[in-house]
Amino acid sequence: xxxxxxxxxxxxxxxxxxxxxxxxxxxxxxxxxxxxxxxxxxxxxxxxxxxxxxxxxxxxxxxxxxxxxxxxxxxxxxxxxxxxxxxxxxxxxxxxxxxxxxxxxxxxxxxxxxxxxxxxxxxxxxxxxxxxxxxxxxxxxxxxxxxxxxxxxxxxxxxxxxxxxxxxxxxxxxxxxxxxxxxxxxxxxxxxxxxxxxxxxxxxxxxxxxxxxxxxxxxxxxxxxxxxxxxxxxxxxxxxxxxxxxxxxx
Amino acid sequence: xxxxxxxxxxxxxxxxxxxxxxxxxxxxxxxxxxxxxxxxxxxxxxxxxxxxxxxxxxxxxxxxxxxxxxxxxxxxxxxxxxxxxxxxxxxxxxxxxxxxxxxxxxxxxxxxxxxxxxxxxxxxxxxxxxxxxxxxxxxxxxxxxxxxxxxxxxxxxxxxxxxxxxxxxxxxxxxxxxxxxxxxxxxxxxxxxxxxxxxxxxxxxxxxxxxxxxxxxxxxxxxxxxxxxxxxxxxxxxxxxxxx
Ligand SMILES: Nc1ncnc2c1ncn2[C@@H]1O[C@H](COP(=O)(O)OP(=O)(O)O)[C@@H](O)[C@H]1O
Ligand SMILES: [Mg+2]
Numbered sequence: 001x002x003x004x005x006x007x008x009x010x011x012x013x014x015x016x017x018x019x020x021x022x023x024x025x026x027x028x029x030x031x032x033x034x035x036x037x038x039x040x041x042x043x044x045x046x047x048x049x050x051x052x053x054x055x056x057x058x059x060x061x062x063x064x065x066x067x068x069x070x071x072x073x074x075x076x077x078x079x080x081x082x083x084x085x086x087x088x089x090x091x092x093x094x095x096x097x098x099x100x101x102x103x104x105x106x107x108x109x110x111x112x113x114x115x116x117x118x119x120x121x122x123x124x125x126x127x128x129x130x131x132x133x134x135x136x137x138x139x140x141x142x143x144x145x146x147x148x149x150x151x152x153x154x155x156x157x158x159x160x161x162x163x164x165x166x167x168x169x170x171x172x173x174x175x176x177x178x179x180x181x182x183x184x185x186x187x188x189x190x191x192x193x194x195x196x197x198x199x200x201x202x203x204x205x206x207x208x209x210x211x212x213x214x215x216x217x218x219x220x221x222x223x224x225x226x227x228x229x230x231x232x233x234x235x236x237x238x239x240x241x242x243x244x245x246x247x248x249x250x
Numbered sequence: 251x252x253x254x255x256x257x258x259x260x261x262x263x264x265x266x267x268x269x270x271x272x273x274x275x276x277x278x279x280x281x282x283x284x285x286x287x288x289x290x291x292x293x294x295x296x297x298x299x300x301x302x303x304x305x306x307x308x309x310x311x312x313x314x315x316x317x318x319x320x321x322x323x324x325x326x327x328x329x330x331x332x333x334x335x336x337x338x339x340x341x342x343x344x345x346x347x348x349x350x351x352x353x354x355x356x357x358x359x360x361x362x363x364x365x366x367x368x369x370x371x372x373x374x375x376x377x378x379x380x381x382x383x384x385x386x387x388x389x390x391x392x393x394x395x396x397x398x399x400x401x402x403x404x405x406x407x408x409x410x411x412x413x414x415x416x417x418x419x420x421x422x423x424x425x426x427x428x429x430x431x432x433x434x435x436x437x438x439x440x441x442x443x444x445x446x447x448x449x450x451x452x453x454x455x456x457x458x459x460x461x462x463x464x465x466x467x468x469x470x471x472x473x474x475x476x477x478x479x480x481x482x483x484x485x486x487x488x489x490x491x492x493x494x
Contacts, residue, residue, distance in 0.1 A: 232389070
């Protein structure tokens with residue numbers, strides 16, 4: 001009976017599942033963070049206003065074209081294929097013997113970065129021009145405006161998409177088993193093969209995947225609420241006659 | 251009288267569309283100048299050229315004896331001397347009311363947090379928003395937002411405060427509270443350049459009124475002269491249309 005096997009498999013193999021889940025979480029979380037940073041950088045570069053002329057304009061154009069190629073290529077090919085190309089390609093071309101986990105992080109990062117670049121661009125555009133101008137009118141330069149006004153809002157805007165991508169990455173690292181990364185799916189295949197108990201092993205792992213993704217969903221929701229602050233505000237002091245006379249003439 | 255900003259032969263084109271032509275005018279210290287004129291006449295563009303949110307196509311802007319349109323001039327240094335209040339408020343949504351008034355002081359004027367908060371509170375009091383320091387912009391009404399925006403500009407202690415139709419995006423019942431604050435500021439000796447459609451307000455607070463039409467200054471003078479004895483036909487027609 002299956003239930004007995006499920007219990008038996010858990011009893012015998014829980015360290016393997018745990019290690020697999022650990023590797024999966026490691027690759028997915030580090031890959032998502034690096035990917036978000038790559039996307040942030042790419043998105044910022046793609047929204048730099050085009051200089052009117054000169055070498056700067058040419059340089060920015062070239063960089064933008066390279067970024068477009070990167071974004072379109074990685075969004076337009078399956079991650080499983082990218083994993084093969086990067087892992088075996090780096091071995092063939094440079095003789096690198098990449099640690100599979102590092103290779104996994106790299107692949108997830110560039111993949112996520114390609115998606116996040118577009119999301120960041122949207123996040124920047126959605127911070128209205130007026131706030132940018134108000135910061136400029138106060139005397140902030142481009143970098144100060146970006147750091148103090150635009151980026152905090154962009155990060156808030158892209159948080160749901162980043163979380164979504166984290167969840168996708170937890171699931172999609174399963175394809176990295178093709179380059180022998182011992183993540184959760186790889187471990188499950190081993191367990192299943194050892195006992196010829198495919199249904200039970202994969203049933204267990206489906207629960208593990210779900211627990212991981214659902215936990216991430218809850219954590220992210222908590223953070224979003226925290227970032228938004230309280231829904232109401234407290235008034236300070238007492239209402240009074242506001243006839244404060246201030247001499248503004250200088 | 252000391253001139254704060256002197257604009258000479260200013261022009262601005264968007265592509266082949268010339269929006270401002272040969273603008274001459276100046277703002278003196280302590281003066282309140284209102285710019286009136288029909289929609290599309292170039293009032294916002296002029297204001298935005300004054301603080302270089304738009305790059306003028308030609309002419310000079312003399313500030314402190316120097317032409318700030320010279321390439322060598324640091325526009326960020328110049329801009330901190332001018333405050334701007336926008337039609338759409340443009341508060342920073344990631345900061346609360348106090349943060350909106352503090353961030354520029356700290357980052358641009360390099361004031362300490364304590365000093366910046368003190369200054370911010372002083373001006374939030376002036377606009378009657380000191381009790382809302384903890385509120386986020388999205389929690390405020392339009393009139394409250396605009397008063398915070400005025401406090402934000404005042405907190406930078408600028409030489410001149412520019413207003414671009416500060417009440418045009420407000421519900422009618424909120425126009426009064428913003429105009430009241432602006433009247434107090436005008437009475438306190440602040441130098442102000444105001445684009446407005448509020449003719450009664452302009453009549454009351456201005457030292458000088460500038461009437462713009464189709465990208466040129468058609469007429470300029472005391473409120474008494476512009477509103478009661480306009481000499482130019484276009485001014486008369488505009489006033490007849492708006493005052494009825
Ligand atoms: N960024 C822009 N690009 C092209 N045309 C513009 C731009 N900004 C303003 N204009 C044009 O300049 C003219 C004056 O506009 P504006 O200064 O906003 O007028 P006002 O503030 O008096 O209503 C209008 O014809 C407007 O369409
Ligand atoms: Mg306008």
